[in-house]
Amino acid sequence: MNAEIVGQGELSQTIATLVKAAGVDGRGVELWCVPVSELRQAVRDRLPGPQHRILLATRGLEPGTALRPSQVIMEESACLRVAALAGPVLPAEIARKSPCAAVVASPHAELRALGAAVLRSPLCRVYESADLAGVELAGALVDVFAVALGAARGLGLGAGAEALLVARAAVEGARLAGKIGGDPRTFSGLAGVGDLVACAASADHPGHRRGLALARGEASPEVVAMCTPLLRHGGNLPIVGGVKAVAAGEVRGAEMLAKLMSSAHAGEWDDA
Amino acid sequence: MAADPALFRTPPASEVAAALEARVRRRLATTADAPLADYLADTLFHERKRLERDDDAPEYAEAIEAGAQSLRAMSRPAMESSIYRMVRHYAEEVHNPFSVRTYRFATRMMPGVLTRLLSGARPRDLVLGDFDLASRLLLSGPIDQLRRLAEQGTLILAPTHVSNLDSPLIGYSAFAAGLPPFAYGAGLNLFSNPVMAFFMQRLGAYTVDRRKKNRLYKDTLKDYSTEIIGRRHHSLFFPGGTRSRSGRLESRLKKGLLGTGLAAWQESLAAGRRDGEVYIVPCTLSIGLVLEAETLIADSLAEEGKQRYIITDDEFADARTIGRFVRSLLQLDAKVHVVFGQPMDVVGNAVDSEGRSLDPRGRVVDRRGYVFDRSGAVVSDEQRDHLYTERVAERLGEAYQRDFVPQATHLVAWAAWQALRAAFPGLDTWRLVRLHPDQAVVDRAAVARRVGEAMSRLGAYHTALAPTAERTLDDATRVFASYHRHRAVAEQGPSLRVHPELCLYYQNRMVGYRELR
Numbered sequence: 001m002n003a004e005i006v007g008q009g010e011l012s013q014t015i016a017t018l019v020k021a022a023g024v025d026g027r028g029v030e031l032w033c034v035p036v037s038e039l040r041q042a043v044r045d046r047l048p049g050p051q052h053r054i055l056l057a058t059r060g061l062e063p064g065t066a067l068r069p070s071q072v073i074m075e076e077s078a079c080l081r082v083a084a085l086a087g088p089v090l091p092a093e094i095a096r097k098s099p100c101a102a103v104v105a106s107p108h109a110e111l112r113a114l115g116a117a118v119l120r121s122p123l124c125r126v127y128e129s130a131d132l133a134g135v136e137l138a139g140a141l142v143d144v145f146a147v148a149l150g151a152a153r154g155l156g157l158g159a160g161a162e163a164l165l166v167a168r169a170a171v172e173g174a175r176l177a178g179k180i181g182g183d184p185r186t187f188s189g190l191a192g193v194g195d196l197v198a199c200a201a202s203a204d205h206p207g208h209r210r211g212l213a214l215a216r217g218e219a220s221p222e223v224v225a226m227c228t229p230l231l232r233h234g235g236n237l238p239i240v241g242g243v244k245a246v247a248a249g250e251v252r253g254a255e256m257l258a259k260l261m262s263s264a265h266a267g268e269w270d271d272a
Numbered sequence: 273m274a275a276d277p278a279l280f281r282t283p284p285a286s287e288v289a290a291a292l293e294a295r296v297r298r299r300l301a302t303t304a305d306a307p308l309a310d311y312l313a314d315t316l317f318h319e320r321k322r323l324e325r326d327d328d329a330p331e332y333a334e335a336i337e338a339g340a341q342s343l344r345a346m347s348r349p350a351m352e353s354s355i356y357r358m359v360r361h362y363a364e365e366v367h368n369p370f371s372v373r374t375y376r377f378a379t380r381m382m383p384g385v386l387t388r389l390l391s392g393a394r395p396r397d398l399v400l401g402d403f404d405l406a407s408r409l410l411l412s413g414p415i416d417q418l419r420r421l422a423e424q425g426t427l428i429l430a431p432t433h434v435s436n437l438d439s440p441l442i443g444y445s446a447f448a449a450g451l452p453p454f455a456y457g458a459g460l461n462l463f464s465n466p467v468m469a470f471f472m473q474r475l476g477a478y479t480v481d482r483r484k485k486n487r488l489y490k491d492t493l494k495d496y497s498t499e500i501i502g503r504r505h506h507s508l509f510f511p512g513g514t515r516s517r518s519g520r521l522e523s524r525l526k527k528g529l530l531g532t533g534l535a536a537w538q539e540s541l542a543a544g545r546r547d548g549e550v551y552i553v554p555c556t557l558s559i560g561l562v563l564e565a566e567t568l569i570a571d572s573l574a575e576e577g578k579q580r581y582i583i584t585d586d587e588f589a590d591a592r593t594i595g596r597f598v599r600s601l602l603q604l605d606a607k608v609h610v611v612f613g614q615p616m617d618v619v620g621n622a623v624d625s626e627g628r629s630l631d632p633r634g635r636v637v638d639r640r641g642y643v644f645d646r647s648g649a650v651v652s653d654e655q656r657d658h659l660y661t662e663r664v665a666e667r668l669g670e671a672y673q674r675d676f677v678p679q680a681t682h683l684v685a686w687a688a689w690q691a692l693r694a695a696f697p698g699l700d701t702w703r704l705v706r707l708h709p710d711q712a713v714v715d716r717a718a719v720a721r722r723v724g725e726a727m728s729r730l731g732a733y734h735t736a737l738a739p740t741a742e743r744t745l746d747d748a749t750r751v752f753a754s755y756h757r758h759r760a761v762a763e764q765g766p767s768l769r770v771h772p773e774l775c776l777y778y779q780n781r782m783v784g785y786r787e788l789r
Contacts, residue, residue, distance in 0.1 A: 028646060049631070050619075051641030078621060078631035080642065080663070081656075109655045 007033035066229035086191035088198035105135035134182030138191035150211015223247035277452035371474035413612030425549030517572035519780035554613030554671035569777035684748035685778030687722035
């Protein structure tokens with residue numbers, strides 16, 4: 001019997017494909033594919049308890065509270081065994097059976113092994129991590145960095161600029177992870193840089209489309225909502241701050257690019 | 273009428289030794305040869321090294337030496353029996369049978385006995401109780417709930433720890449609150465006072481020899497704790513592990529003994545017992561002066577790595593100092609605030625008046641789901657249990673911060689320390705504590721102003737403080753003048769003279785209050 005999938009939409013279909021390919025007995029684990037803005041209500045509706053094990057494919061931080069998805073579950077329920085799923089799992093590629101990889105993160109060794117088992121197949125390599133906070137944070141950051149990459153492309157920048165963006169995103173990810181108690185190395189793995197490289201290579205990624213719109217000068221409340229909770233954690237996050245300013249219409253993309261390029265800088269991993 | 277507590281029926285040492293041996297036998301049954309040899313080697317190595325310094329029973333020392341000599345040639349059965357012999361030795365050393373007679377005597381004579389004990393009186397004076405300690409203890413918290421939970425399950429009382437006087441004070445507070453007696457681990461050095469030892473051994477203290485650092489001894493202590501909790505002996509742990517050296521409220525807690533509550537609960541579930549519920553109760557103890565403050569802060573400030581886990585030459589070792597300390601408290605009409613916190617289950621969820629676990633929104637949940645598989649069997653998982661115990665430790669740390677009652681000495685030391693820092697902006701903590709006494713002088717009015725601001729920011733926390741900043745300042749300087757060799761904060765005309773080390777110790781109690789940041 002397959003693991004139960006909670007939620008609807010493209011992501012849940014993709015996860016269902018992976019679960020089916022793994023073909024293992026997934027009883028006892030639930031895969032939640034619920035948008036972060038709807039997660040709290042979903043917890044209230046389903047009321048997971050001590051006996052539940054949840055693998056969360058939800059990305060982003062909760063608007064308003066800036067909590068990570070697993071924190072929302074633990075704030076609303078007595079469920080303690082929660083894992084996060086992240087990584088370059090692109091629906092279009094899964095649909096055409098192209099191989100992919102993901103990371104399952106939880107401090108609970110038993111849950112991450114179970115979570116990995118229900119997704120692991122020749123179609124998908126699944127790595128395990130104990131860094132739940134770092135992986136959840138990486139998922140939230142990648143969505144914003146993908147917008148930045150789309151904007152860079154919209155502004156007609158080249159591969160060098162994109163590589164600069166990815167590398168500095170890695171530093172920013174490590175910096176924020178360190179601040180919230182995650183492992184600074186996590187962002188360099190599948191959940192962070194791995195996913196970001198996939199975004200850079202995928203023209204139909206939603207972040208890419210949003211970035212192109214920003215480059216055209218269109219404001220985006222949706223992108224602002226993605227950035228705001230990340231910035232609430234404080235710290236030096238110039239790319240996230242820059243994306244938010246452009247998305248809020250405070251500054252144009254080209255001006256932000258000039259500002260970022262001329263900002264003070266020294267050691268590559270300073271503050272990270 | 274409530275049944276007698278299980279601690280009244282402590283088993284003889286031989287029965288405890290057999291139970292602990294059975295536990296280690298079960299563990300070794302699933303241990304391969306190589307890790308077993310490592311385990312024994314670790315024990316023999318540490319014990320041999322320790323015995324170069326410490327005395328122990330000659331036959332035990334000989335067995336260690338013989339084991340170390342023949343370790344390489346030992347067969348598996350020989351290694352196992354060597355381990356079982358040591359476990360039995362440890363069990364008999366750790367276990368002290370509870371004496372109902374002594375308990376009834378002590379509780380009848382309390383508080384006089386305890387007061388006289390605390391003031392270092394001669395044994396023949398012990399029965400002449402003439403002072404009511406109860407009037408100095410202010411107990412608060414969900415005491416009725418705790419009494420009910422103690423009837424239906426086993427309590428683990430987890431207090432903050434600043435002084436060796438905490439154990440008798442908490443023990444007496446539990447008695448005064450109508451709670452049953454608690455078993456607790458006491459360092460071997462505390463048994464050096466024969467009068468204290470007489471009562472401690474008979475009133476629930478089990479002996480912990482912190483000089484023994486080997487894994488087998490630590491495992492035996494954990495097994496002992498699991499065993500007695502399983503036998504429904506209410507237990508007291510200091511999760512900080514030792515007295516707070518810096519004076520700060522404990523935030524990093526040791527999980528070893530704390531996890532034994534979870535282990536005992538799972539064993540009772542697996543055995544289908546209905547009376548095996550275990551509840552953890554945070555407890556904070558607040559007193560304006562700390563007997564050993566000068567030694568503890570000096571140790572905390574000692575060069576890193578030189579902090580002593582066992583201190584044998586502090587103020588507690590001198591009965592006259594204890595006497596002077598207690599007399600100071602009596603003359604000051606000082607109050608001891610003991611707050612029993614909200615009880616929780618063994619994974620850190622709050623429990624209701626019936627002992628049922630509650631989720632963060634107050635809904636009742638079935639906690640057995642944390643350890644059951646789908647068929648309702650208990651699944652053993654050490655790593656999972658470690659995470660659950662970490663959660664309990666976090667909840668305890670939060671409770672300490674929430675429940676602790678700051679005293680005038682803490683708040684005034686905090687304000688004086690802030691003023692000192694402001695006066696010497698270029699100096700870090702290490703340089704500040706080395707200031708010459710003539711330099712460590714701050715403006716009294718500025719400190720009073722800070723005290724007033726802090727009192728309004730602390731709001732509900734300052735129940736132990738006088739209504740005004742001026743009176744709080746007066747209270748603190750009066751208390752500081754009463755006992756320590758140096759005054760943490762003392763009046764000096766329009767200024768306050770600060771003893772930086774002691775001031776730091778008392779102000780550290782306020783570290784962690786968001787309201788004061």
